[in-house]
Amino acid sequence: MPSSHDSQSVTTVHNHDRNLALLFVATGAIFGIYGSGLGSLMLASLSGFRLPLQEIGFASHPYAQIYGFIFEFIMGVAYILVPRFKGERLTDILSSLKRRRFYFCFLLLLHPSRSESVLQASILEFRGRSCPERCLFRGISASLCTHPCLCAIRIYLYPKHLGVWRCSKPVMDRYCRGSILHAFSLKDLFTGLSTESS
Amino acid sequence: MSDILVTFTDVCFIILGYLFSYFLMALASFFFLIGVGVFAVQTSKLAFINKGGFHQTNPLIVEASLSSLLSCIILVFANYAGLRVHVDIFSQSSIYLVLLSFAYLQ
Numbered sequence: 001m002p003s004s005h006d007s008q009s010v011t012t013v014h015n016h017d018r019n020l021a022l023l024f025v026a027t028g029a030i031f032g033i034y035g036s037g038l039g040s041l042m043l044a045s046l047s048g049f050r051l052p053l054q055e056i057g058f059a060s061h062p063y064a065q066i067y068g069f070i071f072e073f074i075m076g077v078a079y080i081l082v083p084r085f086k087g088e089r090l091t092d093i094l095s096s097l098k099r100r101r102f103y104f105c106f107l108l109l110l111h112p113s114r115s116e117s118v119l120q121a122s123i124l125e126f127r128g129r130s131c132p133e134r135c136l137f138r139g140i141s142a143s144l145c146t147h148p149c150l151c152a153i154r155i156y157l158y159p160k161h162l163g164v165w166r167c168s169k170p171v172m173d174r175y176c177r178g179s180i181l182h183a184f185s186l187k188d189l190f191t192g193l194s195t196e197s198s
Numbered sequence: 199m200s201d202i203l204v205t206f207t208d209v210c211f212i213i214l215g216y217l218f219s220y221f222l223m224a225l226a227s228f229f230f231l232i233g234v235g236v237f238a239v240q241t242s243k244l245a246f247i248n249k250g251g252f253h254q255t256n257p258l259i260v261e262a263s264l265s266s267l268l269s270c271i272i273l274v275f276a277n278y279a280g281l282r283v284h285v286d287i288f289s290q291s292s293i294y295l296v297l298l299s300f301a302y303l304q
Contacts, residue, residue, distance in 0.1 A: 020201065023201050024201055027201070027205050027208070031208050031212075034212065057212075057215040057216050058215070059214075059215045059218075060211050060212045060214065060215025060216075061215075062288045063208070063211035063212070063214075063215075064208065064211065064212060066288075066293070066296055067204075067207065067208055067211060067230065067273070068208040068211070068212075070296060070297070070300075070301055071204065071234070071266070071296075071300075072204060072205070072208070074300065074301050074304050075200070075204070075234075075237050077304070078237070078241055078259075078262075078304050079237075079240075079241075082241050082244050082245070082259060083244060085244075085250050085251060085252045085255065086244045086247050086249055086250040087249060087250045088244055088247060088249065088250070090240045090244070091239070091240050091243050
C-alpha cells in the first residue's frame with residue numbers, strides 16, 4: 001500500500017509537470033495572440049487601410065506564429081502527455097549534465113595540446129572577421145580554458161568525486177598542473193588577439 | 199530550462215522585428231536550438247522506455263523530436279550569416295516540416 005509520503009511526491013511531480021505545461025501553453029497563447037494581431041494588421045494594410053503605426057514590426061509575424069505559438073503550444077502539451085503515457089518522470093538535463101561535467105572536464109584535461117592547436121588554428125582563421133563572430137569565438141575559447149581549471153580545482157578540493165578514477169589521481173595531478181599552465185598560455189594568445197583586433 | 203530558452207528566443211524574434219541585429223538573430227537561433235534539443239532529448243528518452251500505455255506512439259514521438267530538431271537546425275543555418283547558407287525558413291516545405299512532422303505527429 002503506498003504511503004502518504006509517496007502519494008505526496010507523486011502529486012508534487014504531477015503539479016510540476018502541469019505547471020511547466022501551463023507555462024508553455026500560456027506563453028504560446030501570448031505569442032499566438034501577438035502573431036495573429038500582427039497578421040490581421042498586415043491584412044488590413046494590404047487591403048488599403050492606413051495604419052497609424054509603422055509596418056516595420058510585421059517581420060516578426062511568422063516567427064511569432066511558428067516558433068512562438070506552434071512550438072511552445074506543442075511542446076507544452078508534449079511535456080504533460082508523454083510522461084503521463086509512460087508513467088515516468090522527465091529527465092532533468094541540468095542535473096545529469098552536472099553529474100557528467102566532471103568526465104567532460106577530464107576529457108578536456110587529457111587533450112590540452114589538441115585543444116590548443118585547434119584554438120591556434122581558429123585564431124588564425126578568425127583574424128579579420130566581424131565582431132560578433134570574434135565574441136562567439138572568444139566565449140567558446142574561454143569556456144575551453146576554464147573547464148580544465150575548474151576540473152583541477154575540483155580534483156584538489158573534492159577528491160572523493162573521482163569515484164572509479166581515484167586510482168589515477170597522481171597522473172591527473174600532473175595533467176592539472178599542465179592544464180593550468182596551458183590556460184595561462186592561452187590567456188596570452190587572447191590578449192594578443194584582442195590588441196590586434198582593436 | 200527549455201521554456202526559458204524558447205521564450206527568450208521568441209521575445210528576441212519580436213524585438214528583432216523592430217530592431218534588426220545579425221548577432222542577436224544568430225544567438226536567439228542557437229538558444230532556440232538548445233531549448234528544443236533539451237525537449238527532444240527528454241521526450242525521446244521516454245519514447246524508448248517500454249512501459250505504460252500507447253506503445254504505438256513511440257516512433258511518432260521520436261520522429262516529431264527529430265523533425266523539431268531539424269527545423270531548428272534550418273533556423274540556425276538561415277539566421278547565421280557566417281555559414282552563408284541560403285534557406286527560406288518560411289517556404290512551403292519548411293512550414294510542412296513544422297506543421298505535419300512536428301505538430302501533427304507530436
